[in-house]
Amino acid sequence: MLKRYGRQTVLFNSPVGIMATASVVGPKEGQGPLAAYFDQIEADPMFGTESWEKAESKFAETAAEMAAKKADTAIGDFEYIIAGDLLNQSTGSIFGLRNTNAPYLGIFGACSAMGEGMSLGGMLIDGGFAQKVICLASSHFCSAEKQFRFPLEFGSQRPPTSSWTVTGSAAVALGGTTGGPSVMGCTTGKMVDMGVTDANNMGAAMAGAAADTIVAHLTDTGRSTDYYDKIITGDLGYIGQELLLALVKKKGYDITHKHIDCGIEIFDKNTQDTLAGGSGCACSGVTFAGYFYDKMKRGELNKILFVPTGALMSPTSVQQGESIPGIAHAVVIENA
Amino acid sequence: MNIGTSKKEYDKMVKQASPNSRIGANCVRAFLVGGAICVFGQGLSSIFMAMGADKDMAGTLVAVALIFLAILVTGLGKYDDLVTFAGAGASVPITGFANAVAAPAIEFKKEGYIMGVGAKMFLIAGPVIVYGTLASMVVGLIYYFVR
Numbered sequence: 001m002l003k004r005y006g007r008q009t010v011l012f013n014s015p016v017g018i019m020a021t022a023s024v025v026g027p028k029e030g031q032g033p034l035a036a037y038f039d040q041i042e043a044d045p046m047f048g049t050e051s052w053e054k055a056e057s058k059f060a061e062t063a064a065e066m067a068a069k070k071a072d073t074a075i076g077d078f079e080y081i082i083a084g085d086l087l088n089q090s091t092g093s094i095f096g097l098r099n100t101n102a103p104y105l106g107i108f109g110a111c112s113a114m115g116e117g118m119s120l121g122g123m124l125i126d127g128g129f130a131q132k133v134i135c136l137a138s139s140h141f142c143s144a145e146k147q148f149r150f151p152l153e154f155g156s157q158r159p160p161t162s163s164w165t166v167t168g169s170a171a172v173a174l175g176g177t178t179g180g181p182s183v184m185g186c187t188t189g190k191m192v193d194m195g196v197t198d199a200n201n202m203g204a205a206m207a208g209a210a211a212d213t214i215v216a217h218l219t220d221t222g223r224s225t226d227y228y229d230k231i232i233t234g235d236l237g238y239i240g241q242e243l244l245l246a247l248v249k250k251k252g253y254d255i256t257h258k259h260i261d262c263g264i265e266i267f268d269k270n271t272q273d274t275l276a277g278g279s280g281c282a283c284s285g286v287t288f289a290g291y292f293y294d295k296m297k298r299g300e301l302n303k304i305l306f307v308p309t310g311a312l313m314s315p316t317s318v319q320q321g322e323s324i325p326g327i328a329h330a331v332v333i334e335n336a
Numbered sequence: 337m338n339i340g341t342s343k344k345e346y347d348k349m350v351k352q353a354s355p356n357s358r359i360g361a362n363c364v365r366a367f368l369v370g371g372a373i374c375v376f377g378q379g380l381s382s383i384f385m386a387m388g389a390d391k392d393m394a395g396t397l398v399a400v401a402l403i404f405l406a407i408l409v410t411g412l413g414k415y416d417d418l419v420t421f422a423g424a425g426a427s428v429p430i431t432g433f434a435n436a437v438a439a440p441a442i443e444f445k446k447e448g449y450i451m452g453v454g455a456k457m458f459l460i461a462g463p464v465i466v467y468g469t470l471a472s473m474v475v476g477l478i479y480y481f482v483r
Contacts (some may be wrong), residue, residue: 051446151443153410154460155419155427155435157362160355195343196350204350212339242353243346250340 003126006220008187008213012126015182015336019132019173020070021289022063026141026167029278029286032267037290038168039066045142045167052152053091056140059169059282060085060096064136067171071132076101078173079130082120084113085138085281086165087147092138096169102134110310111206111235112189113137114170114285115329118306119186121174122331132175137308139280141165148199148315161201163237163279166266170285181296182336186329187217191312193325199318202311203240203263203276209326210236210309211247217305217330218253229301231255232292233328234284234308235263237277262287284308296335306331362423369418370425377402377429399430406431410438436460 003010023038030041040062047058060083068075075081081100084107085092093106109116117135124130142152144165150156174183192209210233218225225231236244241261248255262284263277288306295301309328318324341349377398384394409415415435419426426432437457444456458465 053446146443150460151439153413153416153435153442154439155416155432157357157420157423159357192339194341194346194350196346201350201354204354208339208341208346215339239350239353239355243349246349247339247341 003185006216008190008216009185009220010123011185011221011332012122012183014126015177015184015334016122016125016174017176017179017336018181018183018293018333019073019176020067021173021293022066022070022171023286023290024059024063024066024169025282025286026059028141028164028272029166029168029266032272034266034287034291037294038286039290045140052140052143052146053087054095056085056087056092056138056143056169057094057096059140059167060092060136060138061099063138063169063171064097064100064134067134067136067173071173071175073132073173075134078102078132078134080105080121080124080133081136082107082117082133083136083138084108084117086110086144092140092143093136096138097136109308109327109329110312111139111279111281111283112308112310112327112329113281114172114288115186115234115306115308115331118172118174118183118331119188119329121172122183122186125174130175132173134171134173136169136171137281137285138169139165139167139282141167141280144280158275159200160275161198161203161239163202163235163263163276164267164272164274165280166278166283166286167280168282168286170282170289172289179336181293181333184332184334184336186331187213187220189213189328189330190216191325191327193323195323197318197321197323199311199313199324201239201276202235202279202324203237204243205311205313205324206309206326206328207236207240207243207247210240210244210307210328211251213307213328213330214248214255214305215251215253225253225255225258228258228303228305230260230292231258231305232284232288232307233259233261234310235277235279236261236309237263237279238269239276240309265291296333299335302335304333306333365421366423366425368425369422370429373402373426373429373431402429402431403434406434407438410435411442415439433461433464436464
């Protein structure tokens, strides 16, 4: 039986259980409002290594090992590890996971990596191609600054529209029929280019994609927004949230009271000077793996639409004047 | 793709949703910190001249001292905080230029002394040097013919 609904959505035959999640974050995230929900807060942004890139890999490695351990499975026994990050040639994922001895699929969806990974992992399991899959995403403020902006010690003022890359890594172990929070399906996003060329306003670049995917999901499934307890985007931040709500409203849906953005939740903008909010692959990753997974386990949330968002650009594309396409992948997570 | 909003319409929405930089406060901070750096430089100049340096030598010594201090503060990881607060007040003086050279040198040391430090040191300052030199050539030419 075809499990496809509408143009972009698949719903699984049976729930794909989330066996365990792991969230490892840096010091700034550890001072933020969600600190109590993270598994590990690493005080040293260098994580005992000698470069930002190696540090990011260490975050990824630590999260992967922790998720495997919590799932009571040796990491090499997972049939797939699906991982994504922001660095050139997936430097963060590759060098963190090279010793896992598990089949590896590297993905790139910018900051939507966790959504893309959980969609693919869910489909692999529901399709009968695997029983246990780890989905992982990582980002690091310092390695992202180095690659996309300026060297860390270079002085420059950030515009109020810019976001703050989250340092950390999240891993989600899928498989088994454990009951509790489970992946039920997903809506794969299309690239949506709203013509934004300002790399310091990624919330604006991604809001169109988030709106498109959320509307597509509701249309494809015929569900109303009431179906979900919360609709959770990845890293739109304050500006992106305002734009998303307006765009969705134009399409006839009001998600004002359902919407939460991980980039808004993870930092306190008044005390942490994070401007438009948090961003990066780890932003939606650790906020789900830490905060929302916990809320679901406790039964405070039962049905969520988790929509990590990504700004698809490189320093080269921005310098050549290209606009920034956004992407957003929706994952349906329910207490089964 | 059609989500019911044209790029032009969206551009308007983005402008409306995006807060502007606080230009007033930034100008005051830039004036205070930039001014303080200049006063400090002037103080150094007076000290060097009191020690017997002539005006040209004192100017050179001031530049050397300010560059040294800016690189030291960059190495201690504090110069970027100063610019975050003071903006152009801390990036336009010679100290800002020193920071722009020292910061990439520190950042790219991990990639080695040749392809890292050597190749990337002028990543930010390079354009300033290139177009500064070009501009001075143009001005020189004009001066030559108009004089």
